[in-house]
Amino acid sequence: MKISRHKLGRDHAAHETITKTSGRFTQGLPDTIVIHYTAGSTLESALSTFKDPDVRASAHVVVDKDGSLTQLVPFDHIAWHAGQSAFRDRTGLNRFSIGIELVNAGRLEKNGSAWSSWFGRNYPQEQVVQAVHRNEKEPTYWERFTPEQIDAVFNLCSLLKKAYNIKHILGHEEISPGRKIDPGPAFPLDKLRDRLLHADRSDQDEQRIRKPARGMVRASALNIRTGPSAKTMTIAHPLSKNTELDILDQQDGWLQVKVQITGWVSGRFVEKLPG
Ligand SMILES: [Zn+2]
Structure with missing residues (x-):
């Protein structure tokens, strides 16, 4: 995938020209990506909204469920996707x-054995993720993004980072x-931020294990399971309060952790394994 004259190559993206922009970015910008x-x-319904002259909204790229990209606004022009927004000392993130x-329905409501979107479409269980939103406390239901979409966004962000010196990748929910x-x-x-921004690594090193984030158990007892779901088996006694953890990965509101305990045990009961 390549960018030339602020547009994705035609082999990798469809292009639609819309004029809903506020002109060019100022020097040194953009340096931020906002995900929506x-x-x-x-895709068709999204494109018809973005192309509608009466709707004050536009975006640079729309990513369909099969991972295909449609570019609407060149990357050197300001699109209208963020609206009223703030990040650190900045407001109006469109300019940055x-x-x-x-393409995704967003939050779903459970209705009996199905999950439905605000526009009334039903989704089967395999397309539903139950997770806690970063700005909320209780788990709710969301349409699952496809792996092709997520791959396409990772690749696109990686390309944009090289072309535009991207320093921040943010969710609309954060700004x-x-x-x-x-x-x-x-x-x-x-994970996207972690891979593209926080790791000072070449692409070949992407798979290398990073220094894990640290955490501490806040509940009085916390089940530790084989997978990211309450339906999976527990693999040890529940972790007790204040147990320190290394956080290795995260998925759907679950964390893959490694428990770090240092202490003394009787040597008679430990089999030393060959190094
Ligand atoms: Zn948004």
């Missing part, structure tokens, strides 16, 4: 950022909390 979902069901929209909930907890935003 469309809150809709198809590239907006990427993923407009209270007003916006996209992309929501089904999108691996922290």
Whole structure:
């Protein structure tokens, strides 16, 4: 994938020209990417909204469920995706950022044995993620992003980082909390940031194990399981309060952790393994 004249190569993206922009970015910008979902069901419905001259919204790229990309606004032009927003000392993030929209319904409501979107479409269980939104406390339901979409966003962000000196990758929910909930907890935003921004590594080293984040158990007892679901088996006694952890990965509101305990045990009961 390549960018030339601020557009994705035609082999890798479809292009639609829309004029809903505020002109060019100032020197040194954009340096931020903002991730969104469309809150809709198809690419076609997203494109018709973005192309509608009466809707004051636009974005640089829309990512369909099969991972295909459609570019609407060149990367050197300001699109209208963030609205009222703030990050650190900045307000109005459109002037600083590239907006990427993923085709996704967003939050779902459980109705009997099905999950439905705000526009009334039903989703089977395998397309549903139950997770806690970063701005909320209780788990809710979300449409699962496809692996192709997530791959496409990772690749696109990696390309944009090289082309535009991207320093921040943010969710709309982080710059407009209270007003916006996209992309929501089904999108691996922290992993994306971690891979592209926090790791000073070449692409070949992507698979290398990083220094893990640390955490501490806050509940009085916490089950530790084989997988990221309450349906999976526990693998040890529950972890007790204040147990320190290394956080290795995260998925759907679950953390893969490694427990670090240092202490003394009787040598008679430990088999030494060959190093
Ligand atoms: Zn948004």
